[in-house]
Structures are given as structure tokens and as C-alpha cells.
Amino acid sequence: MDSILPGVLNCINEGIVIITEDLEITYWNPFMEKLSGKWSGEVLGQKVDQILPSLCRPFFYSAVKRLATVGNPVFFSAAMHRKLVSQDHRVNLKMNRVSVDGKVALLLEFIDVTNQFQRISQLRDYVSQLSHLNSQLKQKEKVIEKLAYYDKLTGVANRALFDKFADKYLSIAKQRGTMLGFMFVDVNEFKLINDTYGHNTGDKVMTRVASLLTESTRKNDIVCRYGGDEFLVLLPDIRTYKDYQAIAERIETNKKQCIVQDGYNICLSLSIGISFYPDDGATLDDLIAKADEYMYVNKHESRERQDNM
Amino acid sequence: MLVADKISREDILTELFNIGVGQAASTLSDIIDKRIGLTIPNVRILDAATGKIELDKYLLQVAEGAVMVSSISFDSQLEGKVSLLFPADKMHHFIDLCLHENRDDLVDNLEFTDIDFDTIKEIGNIVINSIIGELSNTVNIPVEYTLPEIDVLNNASADHFVNCEDCRLVLMMFLAFNIEGTEIAGAVVINMTLKSLDEILNEIDRLYNGR
Known part of the structure; x- marks a missing residue:
């Protein structure tokens, strides 16, 4: 079973990163390479906050500390954290604690929601256009009514x-x-x-x-x-x-x-x-x-x- | 149990939760880069029936009874369900304040996108972590839970939140969020088993009253 897990993680369409309690990167899957533009070989052994500078903030350090000690999951939304991994991708970040043989590892899942943002932005544009058209129509209705009923x-x-x-x-x-x-x-x-x-x-x-x-x-x-x-x-x-x-x-x-x-x-x-x-x-x-x-x-x-x- | 004891335990819980939400406010302020105030005026320990009456009073004040809810069930040594409720009609403005956006056309609309849900999921996670985490830390009883589920409920009633058969007690508290002068009043409902609350209160007594 253990032997197929790395293969499974490599196939997942989510950025998977595993770090130690002191933030050292021990795993960086291919999808994460795609999201961040950084190869696994260049980041393994590095600190995650150095590779992803947007995590270099007090809220991240206290979340890691709490996760490592208490173990309750953490969620960072793409809306509140705009450039978590790169300029081009909007990602949600889920963090969980994994304990194996008394060793604690922290699992970071970067879920790409860029398409959601694009789709919602398109929908908002349509709504805005429709609202503009609607107000134009209302104005025209008023003009038509005036022409129809007033000298x-x-x-x-x-x-x-x-x-x-x-x-x-x-x-x-x-x-x-x-x-x-x-x-x-x-x-x-x-x-x-x-x-x-x-x-x-x-x-x-x-x-x-x-x-x-x-x-x-x-x-x-x-x-x-x-x-x-x-x-x-x-x-x-x-x-x-x-x-x-x-x-x-x-x-x-x-x-x-x-x-x-x-x-x-x-x-x-x-x-x-x-x-x-x-x-x-x-x-x-x-x-x-x-x-x-x-x-x-x-x-x-x-x-x-x-x-x- | 003496009335004086009960008041004192509620006061201790109020103090504990305020320390927790104080940390949550500081985390949120750091994330959204805005000053945030977060306070819990008081915590009440109620039986399920009284808890439902009090909660229904809050829901009656909320426009059309529509609330946005972050909820998690927790287990391990403590068992129950915690729900964080916000008036749904205020949520677009609240989300906009958190995201530094201004969308006048969406104010008071009860339609929410996945992005809105994710934003509230993060806020719910931070607040609930702070409340349950502080409690769990103080009484030294481990609690396990997942990320909150987010939902928008129209015409919500107390039965949605106080519904677990074994959970006979309710910890009820109101939560005042203040972002840049805009105040949003939420409610936190923790429906838990008698055994769980007893364990918490006994531990509190031991820690604070030396019993």
C-alpha cells in the first residue's frame, strides 16, 4: 500500500505539499509544480514560507503551531489570500495534521479555483450588463408612455x-x-x-x-x-x-x-x-x-x- | 448546583471565549489587513428547550429568518455540534468588507457564490477554532472536528441547530463583529451532551475554584 501512495499523490489534481512542524518541505507533487512553477527538486528541504513568500505572515505561523499541537484543520480561502502560490492561480489552502509512528507531518492541499473566479467574474459582468440594459429599457418605457399618453x-x-x-x-x-x-x-x-x-x-x-x-x-x-x-x-x-x-x-x-x-x-x-x-x-x-x-x-x-x- | 456557582461558571466561560475570539480577531485583522473587533458579551448555559426559545428570539430579528451558518460536529472526549450564525442579508456587505470590495448591486441579495461560501468557511474556521480550541486547551480535554460546513437557511428555526437527541444542553452566546464601524451581530450555539458539559464545568471548577 505504502508503495502506491506516492503514485496516487502524483496523480491528484490538487497541489499537495507535506511539511514538517518546522516548515521544511518533504513532498511537493507534480500538480504543485504546475501551480507554483517551482520544481520538486529545487524546493525539497527548503522552508515553505521561503518558497511561498505569501505564507510569511503571523496568521500562517500561528495556524501551523495550532495545527501541530491541537490537530484541528485549517482553511485559507482564495478570496482572502489572493496570491498564495502565484499571480496566475487562485487557490484554497486546506491544512491537516498527519501523525505516523509518533512523527507529525502537516499536509497542505492547494485547490485550484481559478476557473470558479473566472466564471463568477463573467456572471457578474452579465448581471451588470443586464442591469444596465434593464435601466435603459425602463427609461425608454417612460419615454414611450409619455409619447403615448401626453401631448x-x-x-x-x-x-x-x-x-x-x-x-x-x-x-x-x-x-x-x-x-x-x-x-x-x-x-x-x-x-x-x-x-x-x-x-x-x-x-x-x-x-x-x-x-x-x-x-x-x-x-x-x-x-x-x-x-x-x-x-x-x-x-x-x-x-x-x-x-x-x-x-x-x-x-x-x-x-x-x-x-x-x-x-x-x-x-x-x-x-x-x-x-x-x-x-x-x-x-x-x-x-x-x-x-x-x-x-x-x-x-x-x-x-x-x-x-x- | 447553587445559582451563584452557575453564574460564576458562565462568567468564566464568557472570559474564556473572549480570550479565544480576541485571538480570532487578531488573526482576521492580520489576514484582511483591517482592524476587527470581536466580542462575546455573555455566555448562557441553557437546557435544550430554553435554548431553542432564546435562539428563536434571535432568528425572529433576522430578516426573513435567513441565516448563513458555519457548523461543525465535534467528538472525541467532548461531543456535540457548534453553529455560528449570521444574518444572511448582511453577509454580502460583510464579505465585501473582508475582501476590500464594493458591490452595491449585491447588497441584501440572498444569492451566494462558492467564493462567498469559501470566505465564510475561513472566517467560521477561525472563529470556531478560537472558541472550541480555547475551551479544549483550558480544560485540557481534546476535541476533534473537521472544517465547517457552510449553508444558507431560509426561515431557519432553532430546531436546525439544537437537534441532537443526546445533546441536552446548549451554550448560547452572541457575537459582535465590528469591521471599520460596521457591526454584524452573530450567534454561536453549542449543543452538547450533558456528560461533555459536566466534564468542562468540573474542570473549570477544579481550575478556578479549587474544587
Whole structure:
């Protein structure tokens, strides 16, 4: 049996080193030659801490002392000890005590885990790439959502988002028995503003109107650009007409101020029509049509007032 | 056994284990080249049932009951099992501190690589060696064991650690690791036979109380 043991140790794919209690190397297998780049002939009889200078540290000496006296095994990980045998290999080191005929030898097993490190490093790179791609996708999703649901010029909701919320709010109003307001807003003489000050200024005025409506309404109200110069405002959870009046008064106050845009003094005039669920209809089409109708009445009245003035 | 005797034995064990973990802290500091603090505030000797209740209290404080465990069974004259528990969600940060790395993306993740396991195996080996080794040296009773097994347990309960039929007693202690101001609270559970603990306590009495 004894005669085959050296042959077995020579075949093992682990660096096997046997040392005495005072660190002298008595065996150095071929795999250890490969790991360290040092031939058995040049290291036998030498001190292991001289051949592997990374072991020239207090923790190694106290581990050897404890192992030799108490005999409990020791483990040094490749992660904590980066260059145990060479620059190119990452190895775990296991140390055990072997006692034969009253003589104590220390068995050092150097287990090559370089491939593990490479594989984990590759996986971390993939995870990092995936995480980067994921955050890019999330950003793009946000952009797509913005394009799909928000008006490019004014930044307020578009019809698609309005339809989504109008359906939802109408169902809630029906369940809870609350009112739902639809406010149709039209910028009077917008064509004249475009013709007089140019389309660029006209676009900016449209954006100012959208801001005016957003500032005058509540947090949960939805301001939507419905068409060229038309806005629809969805007013959920209206409990009494006073709730609506408060909003209408804020719009009225804000719109009376003439605005300065691109150096021009432009006086805004808005026509507003409002319909309420359930008084003016039970479907979205009915309620929007009614608000539109009231808006045209308001527009007509304001034209008449202007003509009379 | 008088209550005063029991307190005194627990105090002696606390002192002994602190000497051991002090050496472990010094070894780890040398390895990772960082100042490490390692203390055991107190050691309690409990019967298995009370030990389980106390351990479950600790596990309840750990996120999702997930712990990383280094454990070894030991035999020869002393018989039992020692487990070193750490909250799993803190382990990536702990490992990063030991390896001088900084991987924000992995913090609080409960997935561990073989490299992480090997790192904890080394730390577990050093700490357990220090605790059991110091005890074995002091009472002069040999203990034999292998390298620790590392595992991550989700929803761990005390039954995982106090489960040996013959081991009726539990030595329970908390372990505070401090690396660069980051404190990680672990627990050490030694489940051992009555005979083993009796041998230790008798030896302690002989050494310290002259009985």
C-alpha cells in the first residue's frame, strides 16, 4: 500500500505539499509544480514560507503551531489570500495534521479555483450588463408612455389618457353616486393669434393655456388637449356644485390676466362649457357632447357681449 | 448546583471565549489587513428547550429568518455540534468588507457564490477554532472536528441547530463583529451532551475554584 501512495499523490489534481512542524518541505507533487512553477527538486528541504513568500505572515505561523499541537484543520480561502502560490492561480489552502509512528507531518492541499473566479467574474459582468440594459429599457418605457399618453406640445394628457381615466372615473362615480364633471375649454380667436403673432408664438400661448388650466384645477383632475385649440378637463369626485365653482372661479381669475409672450401683450379669452354626470347624461359620449354644446353657447354669448361693447 | 456557582461558571466561560475570539480577531485583522473587533458579551448555559426559545428570539430579528451558518460536529472526549450564525442579508456587505470590495448591486441579495461560501468557511474556521480550541486547551480535554460546513437557511428555526437527541444542553452566546464601524451581530450555539458539559464545568471548577 505504502508503495502506491506516492503514485496516487502524483496523480491528484490538487497541489499537495507535506511539511514538517518546522516548515521544511518533504513532498511537493507534480500538480504543485504546475501551480507554483517551482520544481520538486529545487524546493525539497527548503522552508515553505521561503518558497511561498505569501505564507510569511503571523496568521500562517500561528495556524501551523495550532495545527501541530491541537490537530484541528485549517482553511485559507482564495478570496482572502489572493496570491498564495502565484499571480496566475487562485487557490484554497486546506491544512491537516498527519501523525505516523509518533512523527507529525502537516499536509497542505492547494485547490485550484481559478476557473470558479473566472466564471463568477463573467456572471457578474452579465448581471451588470443586464442591469444596465434593464435601466435603459425602463427609461425608454417612460419615454414611450409619455409619447403615448401626453401631448407633445403642451405636456398635458392626450385623448388616449383622457379616455382611460374618463372610463375609470365614470365607473367610480356610478358606484359611489358622486358627480363627475366634464369641462370643455376653447381658446377664443386662436386662429387670429396664430395669424397675428405667428405659429411659434401661437404654440407657446397654447402651452400657457394648458398651464393655466393645470394650475387652476385640483391634483386629481385631468387636463387634456382634446384637439387644436380645445381642452377637456375631467373633474372627478365633485360632491356639490360649489366644488366646481371654486375651480371655475380660479380659471376665470387666471384667464383675465393678459399674458406677455415673445414680447407681445396677448389677452386670453376662453369659452367654457361644463356637463355633469348624472344630470347631463350617463355615457362619456353624451357628457362630452353636452359640455361641447354648453361651450358653444358660452362662446356665442361672449361674442354677443363683445359685439354689444 | 447553587445559582451563584452557575453564574460564576458562565462568567468564566464568557472570559474564556473572549480570550479565544480576541485571538480570532487578531488573526482576521492580520489576514484582511483591517482592524476587527470581536466580542462575546455573555455566555448562557441553557437546557435544550430554553435554548431553542432564546435562539428563536434571535432568528425572529433576522430578516426573513435567513441565516448563513458555519457548523461543525465535534467528538472525541467532548461531543456535540457548534453553529455560528449570521444574518444572511448582511453577509454580502460583510464579505465585501473582508475582501476590500464594493458591490452595491449585491447588497441584501440572498444569492451566494462558492467564493462567498469559501470566505465564510475561513472566517467560521477561525472563529470556531478560537472558541472550541480555547475551551479544549483550558480544560485540557481534546476535541476533534473537521472544517465547517457552510449553508444558507431560509426561515431557519432553532430546531436546525439544537437537534441532537443526546445533546441536552446548549451554550448560547452572541457575537459582535465590528469591521471599520460596521457591526454584524452573530450567534454561536453549542449543543452538547450533558456528560461533555459536566466534564468542562468540573474542570473549570477544579481550575478556578479549587474544587
